[in-house]
Amino acid sequence: MPNPPHEPYELTVLNPATEEVIATVPGATADDVDRAVRRAAAAQRTWAALAPGDRARTLRRFAAVVDAHVPELAALEVREAGHTLGNARWEAGNVRDLLDYAAGGVERLMGRQIPVPGGLDVTLLEPLGVVGVIAPWNFPLPIAAWGTAPALAAGNAVLLKPAETTPLTALRLAELGLEAGLPEYLFQVLPGAGSVAGDALVTHPGVAKIVFTGSTAVGKSIMAKCADRLKRVTLELGGKSPNIVFADADLEAAAASAPMSFLDNSGQDCCARTRILVQESVHDRFLDLLAPAVHAVRVGDPADEDTQMGPLISRAQRDRVRGYVPADHPGIRGRCPDGPGFWFPPTVLTDLAPDAPVAVEEVFGPVAVVLPFRDEEDAVRLANATEYGLSGSVWTRDVGRALRVCGAVAAGNLSVNSHSSVRYWTPFGGFKQSGLGRELGPDALAAFTETKNVFLSTEV
Numbered sequence: 001m002p003n004p005p006h007e008p009y010e011l012t013v014l015n016p017a018t019e020e021v022i023a024t025v026p027g028a029t030a031d032d033v034d035r036a037v038r039r040a041a042a043a044q045r046t047w048a049a050l051a052p053g054d055r056a057r058t059l060r061r062f063a064a065v066v067d068a069h070v071p072e073l074a075a076l077e078v079r080e081a082g083h084t085l086g087n088a089r090w091e092a093g094n095v096r097d098l099l100d101y102a103a104g105g106v107e108r109l110m111g112r113q114i115p116v117p118g119g120l121d122v123t124l125l126e127p128l129g130v131v132g133v134i135a136p137w138n139f140p141l142p143i144a145a146w147g148t149a150p151a152l153a154a155g156n157a158v159l160l161k162p163a164e165t166t167p168l169t170a171l172r173l174a175e176l177g178l179e180a181g182l183p184e185y186l187f188q189v190l191p192g193a194g195s196v197a198g199d200a201l202v203t204h205p206g207v208a209k210i211v212f213t214g215s216t217a218v219g220k221s222i223m224a225k226c227a228d229r230l231k232r233v234t235l236e237l238g239g240k241s242p243n244i245v246f247a248d249a250d251l252e253a254a255a256a257s258a259p260m261s262f263l264d265n266s267g268q269d270c271c272a273r274t275r276i277l278v279q280e281s282v283h284d285r286f287l288d289l290l291a292p293a294v295h296a297v298r299v300g301d302p303a304d305e306d307t308q309m310g311p312l313i314s315r316a317q318r319d320r321v322r323g324y325v326p327a328d329h330p331g332i333r334g335r336c337p338d339g340p341g342f343w344f345p346p347t348v349l350t351d352l353a354p355d356a357p358v359a360v361e362e363v364f365g366p367v368a369v370v371l372p373f374r375d376e377e378d379a380v381r382l383a384n385a386t387e388y389g390l391s392g393s394v395w396t397r398d399v400g401r402a403l404r405v406c407g408a409v410a411a412g413n414l415s416v417n418s419h420s421s422v423r424y425w426t427p428f429g430g431f432k433q434s435g436l437g438r439e440l441g442p443d444a445l446a447a448f449t450e451t452k453n454v455f456l457s458t459e460v
């Protein structure tokens with residue numbers, strides 16, 4: 001049952017590895033969102049009026065305070081999101097790096113001077129005002145910071161709505177921001193239901209832009225609502241990314257790296273390489289190499305230093321993943337703990353029709369499919385045969401082929417002989433139904449500005 005927008009309610013936060021309740025948090029109502037927008041608008045005006053160097057210094061202090069709290073934030077991420085300790089430490093460090101990188105952009109956020117007759121023409125990059133960031137549960141800390149850090153650096157206020165299941169790290173981040181000297185109400189966290197707090201942000205006339213990461217269905221509904229006011233929107237949505245392995249590739253390396261390319265974060269990763277496309281002539285050999293690599297992945301207590309894969313976020317997510325995996329289907333199955341916790345084993349399915357739902361839909365769990373292809377043309381056709389276009393990997397020793405295939409695959413983030421796709425200083429975003437706009441990289445701050453053109457006549 002959706003919450004009525006004006007009634008008080010609570011969020012219950014579980015540890016997904018044990019199913020224990022670790023916190024209850026008051027949920028933001030539509031009235032809370034309205035109050036927050038008004039306060040944020042006032043704080044934004046003061047913030048935008050500061051000298052760029054002062055804004056940059058405050059953000060660097062925020063980065064330093066986050067750095068001093070990496071162990072605490074990481075421990076919280078392990079408890080509320082079930083992330084492995086190694087990943088959670090990286091994620092907290094990523095927030096620090098995003099803040100540092102954005103701080104470096106404040107004094108470099110420059111417009112242009114364009115030659116015109118009869119005067120001087122300059123462009124100004126002005127902040128948008130109040131920005132709403134709606135974050136998902138799969139990477140609660142980094143994705144919150146992807147939007148928040150550049151938006152603040154460009155002179156905006158930020159209202160962050162974390163996912164229902166993972167509000168705790170976001171709430172702590174807001175406290176650390178205040179400790180670092182951010183003006184009160186400039187960065188506020190509004191934990192709450194998507195249909196209440198999220199919807200109130202999307203429809204509030206005082207919010208200038210929505211940055212959303214989550215499912216394609218919700219992203220589309222948000223875009224439609226934003227259209228009503230021509231509200232700016234960035235969407236980072238789902239993925240079903242290919243990992244294309246050609247016969248001439250270093251097969252050992254390709255097979256050794258394939259498991260963590262879809263099992264990292266238990267597969268709850270929009271960039272997960274869940275469609276392993278293998279050239280027919282090496283298909284069986286690749287599977288022989290892949291099976292031991294999948295079995296070797298250490299699944300268990302996410303707080304254990306050695307663990308590579310933890311649980312799924314919730315019972316609902318596990319039921320959803322289970323629904324995609326027929327019990328007796330051929331493939332490779334790893335092991336996972338039984339007992340409490342939302343566990344699902346590493347799973348690779350073979351012998352599937354290329355258009356089977358599990359082969360084209362986003363499962364968001366530790367499940368990949370292996371599909372054979374004939375030649376380069378067939379590989380590209382299969383790689384593009386989903387509605388998504390977020391990421392992808394190409395394994396080959398032929399440089400020309402690598403470049404041709406990267407050119408032909410309709411996706412925003414490709415890697416050759418590697419599965420890397422996300423760095424805070426390179427752009428990230430999707431083609432097709434995977435999203436709209438780009439985050440991160442050198443243009444991140446500009447995405448939180450409006451360009452104003454000013455002409456000064458020299459004739460008068």
Ligand code: NAD
Nearest residue numbers: 135136162163194195198199214215218237238270362364
């Ligand atoms: P979701 O899209 O429902 O939720 C993402 C965020 O949007 C949450 O903060 C949620 O509270 C908020 N939200 C939900 N409905 C809203 C609304 N009407 N208005 C404003 N905000 C709203 O995702 P989910 O239900 O948590 O996950 C479902 C599936 O979505 C997953 O299984 C996965 O396939 C996909 N997903 C993708 C990503 C990604 O990074 N691309 C992240 C999360 C989920």
